[in-house]
Amino acid sequence: MENILAGLCGTSPEDPLPVWVHGSIGHCFNQLTLNVIPHVVLAVVSACFLGTPRISSRMPCRPGWGCRITASLVLAGLFLVDTILATISQQELGPLYLEVLANGTAALTWFTHSLVLLTLCKSIYSFTRGPAALALLTLLPIPSFIITLVWYYQSGTAWSPAHPAASSRFAILCLQLASLLVYVIAYLFPTAGRQDFLSINSSWQQDQLISEPGILVPDQQRVSEDGESWLSRFFYIWMNPLMKCGYQWKLNQPQDVRVLPRQLEAARVCERFYSCWQKKAALHQVEEETVSLTSSIIAGGDGNSDAPDSLTGGQEAMQLFSALHAAFGLRFYSLGLLKLAGNLLGFSGPLLLNLLVNFMESRQEPLSHGVLYALGLFAGSFLGALLRNQFSYEVNKVTLMVRAAVISAIYHKALRVSSASVTRFTVGEIVNFMSTDTSRLVNFCLSLHEVWSLPFQFAITLYLLYQQVGVAFLGGLALALLLVPINKVIANYIMTNNKEMLKHKDARVKLMTEFLCGIRVIKFYAWEKHFSARINACRDKELQKLQAIKYLDAVCVYLWAALPVVVSITIFITYVLLGHQLTATKVFTALALVGMLILPLNSFPWVLNGTLEAKVSLDRIQCFLELVDQDPEAYYALDSPSGAAVAMEMQCASFSWVPIEEESTRQPLSTGSLQLHIENLSVRKGMLLGVIGKVGSGKSSLLAAIAGELIKQGGQVYVSDLEQGFGLATQEPWIQFTTIRENILFGREYDARLYEEVVEACALSEDLNILPAGDQTEVGENGVTLSGGQKARIALARAVYQEKEFYLLDDPLAAVDAEVANHLMQKCILGVLKHKTRILCTHRTEFLEKADALLLIDNGRIIKTGTPADILPLVEFFPKFKNMDKRQKNKAPNEQGEEEAVEIEAEETTPNNHLIHKEEEKKEGAVAFQVYKAYWLAVGSCLALSILFSLFLMQASRNISDWWLSHWISSISQTANTSVMVCSASPPSPELLLFSIVGLVSPIQALDTTPAPSNGSLDVNFYLIVYGSIAGANSLFTILRAFLFAYGTIHAATVIHNRLLHRALKATVTFFDTTPTGRILNRFSSDMYSVDDSLPFILNIFLANMYGLLGMLVIITYGLPWIGLILIPLAALYFFIQRYYRRTSRELKRLYSITLSPIYTHFSETLSGLSSIRAMRATQRFELENQLLLEQNQHCLFASNTAMQWLDIRLQMIGVAVVTAIAGIAIIQHQKQLGNPGLVGLALSYALSVTNLLSGLISSFTLTETMMVSVERTEEYSTDIPMEPQDKLVQVAADWPSRGLVEFQQVVLAYRAGLPNALDGVNFTIYPGEKVGIVGRTGSGKSTLFLALFRMLELKSGQILLDGVNSKLVGLDELRSRLAIIPQDPFLFSGSIRENLDPQGKRTDAELQEVLEQCHLWDTIIQMGGLDSELGERGKSLSVGQRQLVCLARALLTKAKVLCIDEATASVDQKTDQLLQQTIRQRFADKTVLTIAHRLNTILDSDRVLVMQAGRVAELDSPTRLSQKDGSLFQHLLHSGQQ
DSSP states (O other): OHHHHHHHHTOOTTSSSOSEETTEEOHHHIIIIIIIHHHHHHHHHHHHTTTOOOOOOOOOOOHHHHHHHHHHHHHHHHHHHHHHHHHHTTTSSSOHHHHHHHHHHHHHHHHHHHHHHHHHHTSGGGGSOOOHHHHHHHTTTHHHHHHHHHHHHHHTOSSOTTOHHHHHHHHHHHHHHHHHHHHHHHHHSOOOOHHHHHHHHHHHHHHHHEEETTEEOOTTOOBSSTTOOHHHHHHTGGGHHHHHHHHTTOOOSGGGSOBOOGGGOHHHHHHHHHHHHHHHHHHHHHHHHHHOSSSOOOOOSOTTOSSOOOOOGGGGGOOHHHHHHHHHHHHHHHHHHHHHHHHHHHHHHHHHHHHHHHHHHHSOSOHHHHHHHHHHHHHHHHHHHHHHHHHHHHHHHHHHHHHHHHHHHHHHHHHHBOHHHHTTSOHHHHHHIIIIIHHHHHHHHHHHTHHHHHHHHHHHHHHHHHHHHGGGHHHHHHHHHHHHHHHHHHHHHHHHHHHHHHHHHHHHHHHHHHHHHTHHHHHHHTOHHHHHHHHHHHHHHHHHHHHHHHHHHHHHHHHHHHHHHHHHHHHHHHHHHTTOOOOHHHHHHHHHHHHHHHHHHHHHHHHHHHHHHHHHHHHHHHHHHTSOBOOHHHHSOSSOTTOTTEEEEEEEEEEESSOHHHHTTSOOOTGGGOOEEEEEEEEETTOEEEEEOSTTSSHHHHHHHHHTOSEEEEEEEEESSGGGOOEEEOSSOOOOSSBHHHHHHTTSOOOHHHHHHHHHHTTOHHHHHHSTTGGGOBOOGGGTTSOHHHHHHHHHHHHHHTOOSEEEEEOTTTTSOHHHHHHIIIIIIIIITTTSEEEEEOSOGGGGGGOSEEEEEETTEEEEEEOHHHHHHHHOOOOOOOOTTHHHHTOOOOOSSOHHHHHHHHTTOSTTTTOOSOOOOOOOSSOOHHHHHHHHHHHOHHHHHHHHHHHHHHHHHHHHHHHHHHHHHHHHHHHHHHSSOSSOSOOOOGGGGGGGGGSOOTHHHHTTOOOOTTSOHHHHHHHHHHHHHHHHHHHHHHHHHHHHHHHHHHHHHHHHHHHHHHHHHHBOHHHHHHSOHHHHHHIIIIIHHIIIIIHHHHHHHHHHHHHHHHHHHHHHHHHOGGGHHHHHHHHHHHHHHHHHHHHHHHHHHHHHHHHHHHHHHHHHHHHHTHHHHHHTTOHHHHHHHHHHHHHHHHHHHHHHHHHHHHHHHHHHHHHHHHHHHHHHHHHHHHHTTOSOHHHHHHHHHHHHHHHHHHHHHHHHHHHHHHHHHHHHHHHHHHHHSOBOOOOOOOOOOTTOSSSOOEEEEEEEEESSTTSOEEEEEEEEEEOTTOEEEEEEOTTSSHHHHHHHHTTSSOOSEEEEEETTEEGGGSOHHHHHHTEEEEOSSOOOOSSBHHHHHOTTOOSOHHHHHHHHHHTTOHHHHHHHTSTTOBOOGGGTTSOHHHHHHHHHHHHHHHOOSEEEEESTTTTSOHHHHHHHHHHHHHHTTTSEEEEEOSSGGGTTTSSEEEEEETTEEEEEEOHHHHHHSTTOHHHHHHHHHTO
16 A cells, blocks of 8 residues: 555655655645545535436526536636646656546546536526535635645746746646636525525425326325435435334325335336337237248237237237336346445455454554555445445335236236136135235345355355365365255245145135125024134145145254254365364364355255245236137127117127136036027117026126127127227126215216216115215125115116116116116116117016017027017016006105115214224334234243243354354464464465354454464364364254244144134124225235244244344453443444334334225225126226225335335444444554454454344344234234124023014114114014015115024114023024024025035935925036036026025025025016915925015015014004005005006
């Protein structure tokens, strides 16, 4: 260093940089310290302001800015000219290189500065003077200028003609000073007035805030990162306001978080991804065509869409991976350079450390060397920290892009995939693609760069090891490499188990979904035990696999932990066998290097594992993306064969639900493989076509074929105005989880006149008046809080409001009573829609008289077409209408059977009455101690303590082995010192120290030792044996801890799931009505996944870090007590930073979780309403909605990732401070001749890894806390859900109720405290074997009677007696299993027909066959493949009518004495309905039957009729008497139904 300086300044090496020469300041000192350094500082600070965002207002710059920019450019030019002059007039002033260096630096600096000023004057700073720091720094070079001026005067060369070059340089110097003066004056120039500035500022903010055209973002939602200075970007200063908000508990909703940087906006990312996708697809297609010209490739989709509308046909092999690669690859790979630089700087620390310790040892090197090493340590660790931090930050940004692209690709695909092919996956699986699989892909991005950087570190270490022990290292290496295949085998086992586990998890989540959707029915039938057994069976299988995975993991961990010892011992044995002498130095260094080797080897399996998992997930998503899309161009003919008046035409068309190639392989299913053959069907514009036929004859399939949801196997289909879509009302109404108005508008503008008209036509006005918030009432998920009739009418209203030209109506009249059906027919289908083309499928033939034509369908073929007069007589006699007009006058009560809705809605008159769903709770503040306690107890106290103890033993044995090594070395160095040879041999090569960072202290102390002959091999053997035994103990403790930990966490997972499930099964119905299924499912899927898998993983790391840090502090303070002075203030700072961070981080993570649920809810809602969304052509709007939800979620995720980097850079700086401080202390001690260099080395080598441990500790703690949130959420459900009473006070006989006597005595019931009574003093008795019909208008409390009877809700007062026993005293399970019910919504779960009829498996096949025959289902079931044929999710493979028949069959099986029927036959045709009524009469001849009726003719032959009104019994008598009694409610209802 001295020599370099001497060469530069032309001085002697003894005093290279003299400060004072000949009575004035030395020229060299002046140039280097007063000229170059200030200029460098100015350049760096200036550069930080490059990249300040511009503002768009085209205001001219203030004059001051112009002057400053000109001055800076002039200065840059002057320095350049000066450099040229200096080279010409060599040696006039100082050495040439010095002049070039000084002037070159200055010229560069001022040039940079002028660029920065240009940027600033176009930014928000243009109305101020700009950052004061910049202006102040420009004054720094002035002292140097003045000193040089003085020198010119003293030497007399200022204006001497003898020295023209010198004179011209003097002139330039004067110009430079003048320019600087101009700069300063321009800076002081008055700027814009305050007012002026404010107005501009607001306009700038406006400009900043308009992120999307026309959408103003609220004030605090400033954009993240964009346009920040470099300084702010490196240290995340722009995050400070957000961190402060979090610290002050002000982060309450997603809007409080900053918006994403522009490059991360979901819309941009997706656009980029799709354009790459299309380019790739196009290339792929060209290749395909060149390969085989014969295969014609159909590219579907409308050309204008910006997304890949077809992934079909030739594009099957189009890979998701290559599209992602094309879109984000370049950016991602370029980050590798950052990683590489960071890694190399990581090596600099240990190397310089070695030099520093050497310097302390030798006591001969000049002090300047020591200072340089310390500075080098500082610079290396500082830059390394910056680069590593920026790397993680940038990689996180790329992963966000990948996540957005994959999620939107899956959503995009789901909207376009054909209905037939989507049935391969269940809804649960598809949602899993979006959650679990996507996050695995994202994790893979994080670990991909490790794939190359680990081998790189490995290679360097091997080279150093070779330098130490020569060829012997091969022995150890061979052993280490042997472990790799073993690991591979273990990893493969882990993989296969993982796949299996995911399968079981999918199955369990699917079961849970079914359980939640059918919760009411399950409770009615008392099937909780059966479902709980099924779910637990899945869970047990899942846990078995999880256990296998965890134990295999433990083996992996153990193998790696034991490896260093085994490898080092192998190396030493080989070394001795080769005939070399083992010395302490060699042992020590080799150990340090082997420790270093293990690091890459250790992480590698994890990286590989992540890669393999990502591969599995990628394939799963790929599978989904390769499904066949709907292809309207291929499906529909473009022009009508028979002219413009035709709305729809089919010729020789045949359709099926299953692709041809699959049909052969599948077992025959009913509609699953129903073939539809339409020879010739033409529908004129504006006609009403009725479609009738038995249950399962293919009516719905015909509508699906028109809408393009089936697979066309031949023939032609033409639909006019295709792009406009259809108005579709499906048989099972699809209702969105939003307000009723939003449901009806379905994305169209609100048009008051049209809206009113539609609501009136669909008979919704009265319902809306009853509901607490009118049409602003939120309906639950899938419309859970509405009755069947209301759902059907809302779905119909939605279709009508869309004002399409073509309407497909699939039995909208089924769930409503006669009067409402009539209203819908007159006002809506023949009213509002009278000029549209309508195809109406229905079983209620009495309404089809007005149709223009009818189709009779059976078994997928049209049997007959003709006018209603021709066809209706063939179907059956149907009731004639009397006096149609009379009903208009006495407008009677609205449809019945809706009261359930109203009751559930009536309860909602709480303050925010119309929002049924409480917002998901967001717990404030730290995770409560209770949660940790709950987890501790779930693990089990003894087990938890033994885990902690084994950890302690493991850490202690590791630290003792380090200490033992240093003890060995110092004993040797003492023997060496007593002999004469102190420092005669050269110290070991510096590289040895490279990796002391790993914590094996050794090489440092090795430095003052020399291979002293006195330490014979005896000594070495003794020390090695002790060392080996300590290491052996360490590995024993390691394996103990690994297995204990795995066992403990699995135990906890089991306990937590059992508690959660147990509680959920016992929850009240109200809880399920007011909580969206997505939220409950979240607890069972992602939260359980955290408890199973992520929490143990992170917790393990956290505990290891904590113990590691404690061990390290003990060793450091033992080695260098002085460090305490630095550690104490740093510890305080550390504590403050981490507390600041953890609060914010927690809030951000919670916001992230809360914004995640809506994405999944929206997605599953989309999947269930696919046909409606597509038919009404709303796909693009839904895609946009998904994008907005995703965007909101992404910006919480981005903020929480960035908060982590914010913390990381601050911790790294603490680390840099520790290292620099220790180096400083070391140098001081060296000067004062204190301290043992060995101990200092020990402390230093440990200190280098403190930073990593500190940041590891905090991030693992924070992650643990985040994962604990999952425990908190499951805990909340396991303890706080309202439960049904479980007590059983009376033991009843096995055949109770044997008679079937039902008595209600003064029954009062309210849905919740503070709500009006739904039943208000109900009194009646139903005698054994009596058949009673229950009627009444909406909200009169009909269904509530059933809820009360089954104790779905507890009574306020009064009692219900069954055979004289108070039902309140009987156990719920017993009570419900002894009654039978046929609920309004037919609920089937996936599984065989046998399981659906008889989940407990108590009945014989003969019994099952008998009831199925009585329900007229046996033929269908034989067709499907018998009792064991699968039904598919929610009974997909049966038509709605058939599902109701299955529910009836269930009831017949129960052999209960009391049967409740809730409008069981709404979706069944008249003929089947009559047969069913007959079956019910025969089979339940001696039983008590209660029927809630919508079609009054079903109860006309009952013994008595119970008329409900406003929660009271209004009338109870035989139907004949009531119908004759003038003014009775029943008579009124009868007339209004005209039956």
